[in-house]
Amino acid sequence: MNFQLTEQQRQLVDSVHDIHRRKLHELCKDDSGEGIARLRREMADHGLLGLNLPEPLGGVGLSLLDTVLLIQNLQACSSTLGALSHRSSTGAVGAIVELGTDEQKRRFVGRVCQGEIGIGIGITEPEAGSAATALRTSARIDGDHVVINGKKQFVSFVNHNHFTVVYCRFGDSGSPKDIGAVIVPHDAPGFSHSRGTLNMADELLFELYFDDCRVPRENILADGNAFGRLISVYNAERLGSIARMLGSAQASYGMAVEYSKTRRQFNREISDFQGIQWMLADMRVKLEAAQLLTYRAAAGAGEHGLPVPFETSIAKVYTAQAAKEICDDAIQIHGANGYTKEYPLAHRYAEVRGGSIYGGTLQIHKNMIASVILDRPLSQWKKSR
Ligand SMILES: Cc1cc2nc3c(=O)[nH]c(=O)nc-3n(C[C@H](O)[C@H](O)[C@H](O)COP(=O)(O)OP(=O)(O)OC[C@H]3O[C@@H](n4cnc5c(N)ncnc54)[C@H](O)[C@@H]3O)c2cc1C
The missing domain is CATH 2.40.110.10 (Butyryl-CoA Dehydrogenase, subunit A, domain 2)
Structure with a gap:
């Protein structure tokens, strides 16, 4: 068991931030139909779509773990990049890869990876x-x-x-x-x-x-x-959206650290105050714990398999909660600035808030976890009399 990223994974992550800075930063500002279409094509040119999809079908062929890492870091750069990489990789296209005919894979998967369709x-x-x-x-x-x-x-x-x-x-x-x-x-x-x-x-x-x-x-x-098979594939989609929550939490945490070192009150930086230091420490602990659970669920899928539902639900429940708290603390550390729309923190918080609802609510994921712990059927249906 090794909890550190490999040198290759670190390079992958660095390359994403570098491409964002040099090529994608400006394009991300245009969220019109044309802007998104242009961004899709540019991302495809840099190998940032179809991350975990098989190479013979036009994908990049990364493992689910590397895919999650990249979606997290693209999301940290920009929510649009996180959304496009997630949707073209672990999104609905995954159902075609897993369940589709050869003809369907040929018709749809390559075009998603090329940024032609969503x-x-x-x-x-x-x-x-x-x-x-x-x-x-x-x-x-x-x-x-x-x-x-x-x-x-x-x-x-x-x-x-x-x-x-x-x-x-x-x-x-x-x-x-x-x-x-x-x-x-x-x-x-x-x-x-x-x-x-x-x-x-x-x-x-x-x-x-x-x-x-x-x-x-x-x-x-x-x-x-096919419901069971469709939901098995959907677990990969869930991991992609968990990675997006991690990315927003990571970005908010980073901004909070920097702000605390520059904002001065009482003639000193606010990072001098233990109240702020403990918030930063709590944010970091939650971010690292959420990452470890998410990476474990992704690694559990092996090279090109699907994640284990139990591990996915655990990662989802913890990350959704942690991301809300981290983004909320980042707003708090920024004071009124954090609460305005001039800063991206309110938007980050609003985005991660949705993660407790879409892809199965937190309560539904806790039901899944409890059904495994107690070895009971998951069905919540009221029995007809
Ligand atoms: C941002 C966002 C994007 C979305 N995108 C899509 C999309 O692209 N495609 C799509 O198909 N759907 C999408 N959804 C819908 C999402 O999947 C549903 O909102 C979700 O499944 C919950 O359903 P609901 O909103 O009807 O809530 P309900 O099922 O009505 O739940 C209401 C409340 O009751 C609780 N509850 C329900 N049943 C139980 C139970 N058995 N035990 C304990 N508590 C329970 C829930 O946890 C929740 O708190 C999206 C939702 C959001 C917020």
Whole structure:
């Protein structure tokens, strides 16, 4: 067991900060549709998309641990870089790599890695939040097409994506066994989406509408019996989002250290005060503990496997909590400056706050951890009488 980064990993991390400084810093300021498209292509040119995806499919072929390290550090540089690297690596495209046909991999994965397209994930519905298997969106095969009806909500990044992997039901038994997934192009007939609702971190979350939406049959990723496999892949997506929380916490901690050394009150630097020193020490302890749990979960996946759900849930619960506290303390150390939008700290806090909700809420992850500890079934469904 070795808890230190290798020389190669340190170089990888340094190279990301260097590329950000030299090539990406300015591009990150433009979050228009064109700006994101340009940034995607530039990141692809520097090998920063498709980090853990297999090289034969156009990916960089890194291990999940190295991928998590890079997503964390890209996020520390800029939330947009963290989002794009995460979504193109451990995001919905992973479901195509794991479950897709050779033809689907050929059609979609390389284009994601080249920065040509973005793919999101549509699971959540009005009546199916934490109880994801309650989803109702239906899929019916009709000749060469699959016809989808239903609604999704709280879906991220739809305005910058071109496809969504939509979880839907291929039967009407009501059991999770009906659940499969379809890769839906955003220009498919019968597909539309809302204008989006701003969340706390000023990101848009969308509703997706499927009204006899017709998609070519070759876009079916799984025609039922796939919920377990889809969620196994989704654990890699969860680790990517945990890495993003680490990146925001790392950046906030770094800013707090620097600010404490320059801000003067009572004719001395505020870092002279033990009250501030203890906050910095607590922040560092939490950051390192969160990193170790996250890196363990990523390393547990081996070279190109999937993370162990138990380790992923532990990393998620601790990191989400720690990141909120670190970002909150960073705001505190900056005083009123930290609370303004002139500084990026309020945005960092708002972003990590979402991590306690998306990808399974903290309560759902604690249920998963407890079900392993107590060796009890995870199902939370009330039994019908
Ligand atoms: C920033 C952000 C981005 C998102 N992006 C996407 C996306 O791209 N695609 C997508 O499909 N979804 C996305 N979501 C939706 C997200 O996955 C859901 O919000 C999440 O699964 C929780 O569902 P809910 O909001 O309906 O909460 P609910 O399930 O209604 O939960 C409400 C409260 O009850 C608690 N609760 C529920 N069941 C239990 C239980 N069994 N035990 C204990 N407590 C319980 C929850 O922990 C929570 O505190 C996103 C959400 C956010 C915030």
